Amino acid sequence: MIVLFTDFGLQGPYTGQMKAVLTQRAPDMAVIDLFADAPVGNPKASAYLLAAYAAWFPAGAVFLCVIDPGVGGVRPAIIVEADSKWYVGPGNGLFELVQRRAEKTQCFDIEWKPERLSPSFHGRDLFAPVAAMLASGEPPPGKIRRDCADRQPDWPDDLSEIIYIDHFGNAMTGLRMAMLPGGATLAVAGQLLELARTFSDRPPGAAFYYENANGLVEIAVNQGRADRDLGLSVGSPVKIVS
Amino acid sequence: MIVLFTDFGLQGPYTGQMKAVLTQRAPDMAVIDLFADAPVGNPKASAYLLAAYAAWFPAGAVFLCVIDPGVGGVRPAIIVEADSKWYVGPGNGLFELVQRRAEKTQCFDIEWKPERLSPSFHGRDLFAPVAAMLASGEPPPGKIRRDCADRQPDWPDDLSEIIYIDHFGNAMTGLRMAMLPGGATLAVAGQLLELARTFSDRPPGAAFYYENANGLVEIAVNQGRADRDLGLSVGSPVKIVS
Amino acid sequence: MIVLFTDFGLQGPYTGQMKAVLTQRAPDMAVIDLFADAPVGNPKASAYLLAAYAAWFPAGAVFLCVIDPGVGGVRPAIIVEADSKWYVGPGNGLFELVQRRAEKTQCFDIEWKPERLSPSFHGRDLFAPVAAMLASGEPPPGKIRRDCADRQPDWPDDLSEIIYIDHFGNAMTGLRMAMLPGGATLAVAGQLLELARTFSDRPPGAAFYYENANGLVEIAVNQGRADRDLGLSVGSPVKIVS
Numbered sequence: 001m002i003v004l005f006t007d008f009g010l011q012g013p014y015t016g017q018m019k020a021v022l023t024q025r026a027p028d029m030a031v032i033d034l035f036a037d038a039p040v041g042n043p044k045a046s047a048y049l050l051a052a053y054a055a056w057f058p059a060g061a062v063f064l065c066v067i068d069p070g071v072g073g074v075r076p077a078i079i080v081e082a083d084s085k086w087y088v089g090p091g092n093g094l095f096e097l098v099q100r101r102a103e104k105t106q107c108f109d110i111e112w113k114p115e116r117l118s119p120s121f122h123g124r125d126l127f128a129p130v131a132a133m134l135a136s137g138e139p140p141p142g143k144i145r146r147d148c149a150d151r152q153p154d155w156p157d158d159l160s161e162i163i164y165i166d167h168f169g170n171a172m173t174g175l176r177m178a179m180l181p182g183g184a185t186l187a188v189a190g191q192l193l194e195l196a197r198t199f200s201d202r203p204p205g206a207a208f209y210y211e212n213a214n215g216l217v218e219i220a221v222n223q224g225r226a227d228r229d230l231g232l233s234v235g236s237p238v239k240i241v242s
Numbered sequence: 243m244i245v246l247f248t249d250f251g252l253q254g255p256y257t258g259q260m261k262a263v264l265t266q267r268a269p270d271m272a273v274i275d276l277f278a279d280a281p282v283g284n285p286k287a288s289a290y291l292l293a294a295y296a297a298w299f300p301a302g303a304v305f306l307c308v309i310d311p312g313v314g315g316v317r318p319a320i321i322v323e324a325d326s327k328w329y330v331g332p333g334n335g336l337f338e339l340v341q342r343r344a345e346k347t348q349c350f351d352i353e354w355k356p357e358r359l360s361p362s363f364h365g366r367d368l369f370a371p372v373a374a375m376l377a378s379g380e381p382p383p384g385k386i387r388r389d390c391a392d393r394q395p396d397w398p399d400d401l402s403e404i405i406y407i408d409h410f411g412n413a414m415t416g417l418r419m420a421m422l423p424g425g426a427t428l429a430v431a432g433q434l435l436e437l438a439r440t441f442s443d444r445p446p447g448a449a450f451y452y453e454n455a456n457g458l459v460e461i462a463v464n465q466g467r468a469d470r471d472l473g474l475s476v477g478s479p480v481k482i483v484s
Numbered sequence: 485m486i487v488l489f490t491d492f493g494l495q496g497p498y499t500g501q502m503k504a505v506l507t508q509r510a511p512d513m514a515v516i517d518l519f520a521d522a523p524v525g526n527p528k529a530s531a532y533l534l535a536a537y538a539a540w541f542p543a544g545a546v547f548l549c550v551i552d553p554g555v556g557g558v559r560p561a562i563i564v565e566a567d568s569k570w571y572v573g574p575g576n577g578l579f580e581l582v583q584r585r586a587e588k589t590q591c592f593d594i595e596w597k598p599e600r601l602s603p604s605f606h607g608r609d610l611f612a613p614v615a616a617m618l619a620s621g622e623p624p625p626g627k628i629r630r631d632c633a634d635r636q637p638d639w640p641d642d643l644s645e646i647i648y649i650d651h652f653g654n655a656m657t658g659l660r661m662a663m664l665p666g667g668a669t670l671a672v673a674g675q676l677l678e679l680a681r682t683f684s685d686r687p688p689g690a691a692f693y694y695e696n697a698n699g700l701v702e703i704a705v706n707q708g709r710a711d712r713d714l715g716l717s718v719g720s721p722v723k724i725v726s
Contacts, residue, residue: 004258010253011521012519012521012648012650016516016519020518032265033257033258034258035254035258040651041707069707070684071684072681119694120696124697167256199311199313213259223283243507276497276501409494409496409524440604441555442556442557454602454604455604455605
């Protein structure tokens, strides 16, 4: 299974062209659109989102990940193996949390070169072919990285910020519920929020936080929109007050 | 064929995670995205939309349907068989019109339990695996329902409201053209609208109604947007005046 | 490989219903979503976009193209073969640039008729079945066109206008970089823009043009949005000043 995680948006030709590459090089492989709307040009917020969602997928999954504001510049192009899953994309911190949370991980510099590499679309020309190779069982086409230029040791283990707003207006944080003190109260946009199990446990219009289906702390409003009702967007701070 | 009908929106990880479940449990099955933008949290409008569009699909199709504002609460989780098609989702009225219009139908309570059921994402954890079982030819994993708590006998046979606005601004109603008196005039947003066969039969800017490609009465403006030009949204009333 | 190029938008049932037809008639064929958001009702801008993007695909690809404001009217329904690729859709100029740039091309009138042809959705009822036939290796179900009513000889070889705005706010023009004088300056929205190789070659906030990954001249702003920052939309003129 090849899983797509990008900030390409839903519109336009970018995801389609990557899939055209994948279907030619790995014809019978299932391709899953996980996120096409990861935080645009924001590898840090994306790194927490990816780590939370990748954990749910089975071993063997290959994640083709393109949040790549530095495309065409000096950032390395890498392959990460972490707990029997593969990740392909730019070495800009996007895989920092995947690696940090893995029991066993290693990182490769991509040494394979396509016939033609456009300066602005490595997703199609470089990362997609490499993902197809890995999904087909080929070894990583590169050498083990010797430096840590792709790592971000200063980033925290959990991010006390909003990292994603979904279609319903729910606001995901970069905090794992398992790391939160039991019975914690969160301060978000000047409001104190308590834990609820699910939406229907709260009256209409009430804001609360809950553990989403991938283990992240998520802010929601029953029959409302947390983004609009609380004024939240990607980057809004979240504070654990007790 | 498994057909997705949800209010998950196009963004975010929800449809992708459901498809990841489907591809693992029913690897060679085609999965079709029918609606990802059914009326949010509105099983009633969605029920008329689903019944109109499901009718077009061939026998054997399995519809995985998630418009589920009560997820995690007391609403039943059900399987409906209707005229050799299968429907899986919440028992909140979403299948009311499918059942009412079927020649032969029965309803099952889902008794299968996943290893882990998140309180907020039954689409992924419960409904998707059951849809994959049915698509693979397995019998429904449950017992025939004995009560009618999932039915909505008070809902009309056709809904005189706008139930969906499409990308072009056309406004679908919950009325089937076949049920409309011949030559009827519709009163919508203070305007009287007449029937046209198709867009190019009317001058630019003219509002009219026509039978859409799935048999529903639809309001449109040639080279315009009915939603904006007439001020229509989901729930706007439509009146048959002659 | 069947490639979809439409103005249906991402929402709604239109693309899904076309794919349901394709999966029934050509079950094992890969279907790629290239554009679902081609310029709405604008076959001219779409023709330049299609020609640029289709060039990237391998021989044998079948393009199912629906930008069809005249659906249900008198425009012909056609099949174009151009340099070993197939194109199916309305004969309203949409294939003008594909044909003009091809070494070898011919055009067929579709003579096959579906059992039921809705007046408003030829994409599903007519073009999708024909695309599936071609992808399955069947001969074109029609006769070679004898007139040129589907052609647009007055359209230029390259279009000096914005033809598409992408998710990042980048503005594609209908100009091929290969046709631009070396070192040309472009006048766009009252600004003079110079060529850059890629985004990271320019300071944040700087507007420039570059060759996009499909050979088109594209206007961008590093870490900004060209559409908003320069006030661009589909149809905005672009002038080559030197």
